Amino acid sequence: MEHIAHDETSFVRPAEVGEMELYHAKTWLGKYVFSQDAKTIAIQYAATAIAIGMVALVLSWFMRLQLAWPNTFTFIDPAYYLQAVTMHGMIMVVYLLTALFLGGFGNYLIPLMVGARDMVFPWLNMISFWVYFTAVLLLAASFFVGGGSTGAGWTLYPPQAILPGTPGSEAGILLMLASLAVFIIGFTMGGLNYVVTILQARTRGMTLMRMPLTVWGIFVATVLALFAFPALFVSAIMMSLDVLLGTSFFMPAIMTMGSEAEHVGGNPLLFQHLFWFFGHPEVYIVALPAFGIVSDLISIHARKNIFGYRMMVWAIVIIGALSFVVWAHHMYVSGMNPYFGFFFATTTLIIAVPTALKVYNWVLTLWQGNIHLTIPMLFSIAFLLFFINGGMTGLFLGNATVSMPLSDTLFVVAHFHMVMAVAPVMVVCGAIYHWYPKITGRWYHEGMARFHFWVTFVGSYLVFLPMHYLGIMGVPRRYFEITGTTFLPDSAQNVNASITIAALVVGVAQIVFLYNLIVSAFNGKKAPGNPWNATSLEWQTETTPPGHGNFGKELPCVYRWAYDYSVPGVEDDFIPQNVPPRNAQAEGAQ
């Protein structure tokens, strides 16, 4: 790269308008509880999401205990099992991963990475968190109401979701629907903030194409969420009205418990279309931030610029757009016109193209890089291994004819856990370890982190790889008990038991992870401001952790992209985004 020497001042025009006015809290409550600082809000989002996520983790243990040793644990009856399945799925997808990626990482990283003082609407941002918190409380309340939480499966399909006989068909399902509606309202407030901040509050020089891929991933995922969540909102309202007012949006004329229900003429398939119009983009709402973050982690820890930056950006955008036209591949067995099936199978396969491009680019970034096997890099590589595996099985399930015999088997469970559960969780862990020194100003315990990585990585593979084989053998998902079936050999039960043992061990490793994070925040070794020698703006703050307003007196000016690693002719192997060309040259080989 050739740098042309200029006087620094010739690059920086004075800002034409004043800076945004920051709200300065005067009370402890205002500073730490009802904070309007995006960084504090990010931590609140993350803590709440992880807390409810741990509940979902424990629910998965209960499911696994029943499957491995049927009827040994008397508190797990069929109804309880279905409730655990349902709540585990919904919590993990919506209340943990969506909230953590967008509310947690989005809030912390967007303003810092684009060079803004804060989100453009700090008050709305604060309200957004508390609305999310209310949604979590409503969801948690459903564990304690009469009949318990809903056991309809995370897809909440009517008519069974609201008919007597399904666990939680009284208050449980209503609380779930109310919680989802509240969540969406809260998310919309946050989402507006993320989008407008990225579009309008970037610092001077930070063009859209200079933004780190983390910001691109979060940005496109937020747009997806803003456009996809209304479908869930509409279906939640319609189903609530079916329960409360006796309307018949989704409920057909039906006999229940020997008598005729009051409903006539509703269409259950309409719910499925609405649900999956939200549900499939939801996969990418979780995946795109992970794609963005892992791109940055790989680049930083391999000391190499990301391969094909522009291709990576457009792949994110194209994947986001295509994600709205693939939803019915979740409904092949629901009954549809074969031409529709063909259309949705085709779009599903087309979406694999930009996704595969991203995978190639990650691998090519690693190729001949100066790879540092730090904890974030280990998790990034683990992400690749899970994502490629899950992506490949997606090719099977995307094809209508191959998908049908595999529908509702553990193969599907294994596929989506590989691709949109474990893979993004690998990125979450890698990202937490990566930005932990910036967030807390301290180092985590390296040994515990490595223990956490290896147990989670190997353990998760031991959980989900064998599950594919169980699925191919025909083991159905959501079944309380599969013993005594003639088509399954006894060895299937042994596999189930081994999966459960692995799942329990992986769960324990997460407790070590949380212990490390909490204890190190107080007792960890002091970390420098830019321990990874990274280029993006969040590492260039005056103080670590960054103070209110993020940057010092002056906002940084950006002169380059975020991937100037190992630039030929420059002594350091990185050039921060806010270093002017002249200075970069001066720092070069002398």
Place this chain on the structure above:
Amino acid sequence: MSNIFTEQPWIADTGPIAPGLSGAEIALNSRRSALKVLLSVVSIFFMLMIVAYGGRMLYQDWQPTPQISLLWANTGLLLLSSLCLQAALIWARADKVPLVRGALVGAGVLTVLFLIGQLVAWQQLTSMVLGDFSNPSVGFFFMITGIHGLHMAGGMIALVRAISRAFGQSDVRAMEHNVSNCALYWHYLLGVWLVVFGLLFTGNNFEILLRICGFI
């Protein structure tokens, strides 16, 4: 001048940095941008409900809702409130502050009358169907009008703030921004209402709706 399609981000700056927006100016633009994003989200929301309605119409047992003539009067009220806000915007641009205040109050009163009218329409429909909501078209009527009404009620919060600021401040440009945002929101919701009312609740529009939804 490079753009998102032509920019080569790996090349560092060699010339002056383009001035970016920041500060007070951006706060005003941000509100406008946020409103536009919000209206896109709301569009998806109503579009999904209309498509769902159209899809349900295809079934042979479909029975449209009984006609409620009051809705025509309510439509007139909403149209007038939207016109009031447009007038307020024009007067704000011409620095005619007293007229702006009057138009804003007028828009608020007309919107409240619209909402009351919608509630009366609900009452009329409930009497017509004798409290039986199992007909899907009746369910759709309550849901769509209810959600539209909630959006209008939400807009009233912003309108009340705009009114109180119009009476309390002398900065006409700031007033113009507030009025402009309210006007955009009202015009938009008027548009939504006209589509919803025209397609769903005036009868005889099955074919148009089915064509729009792509069912025929």
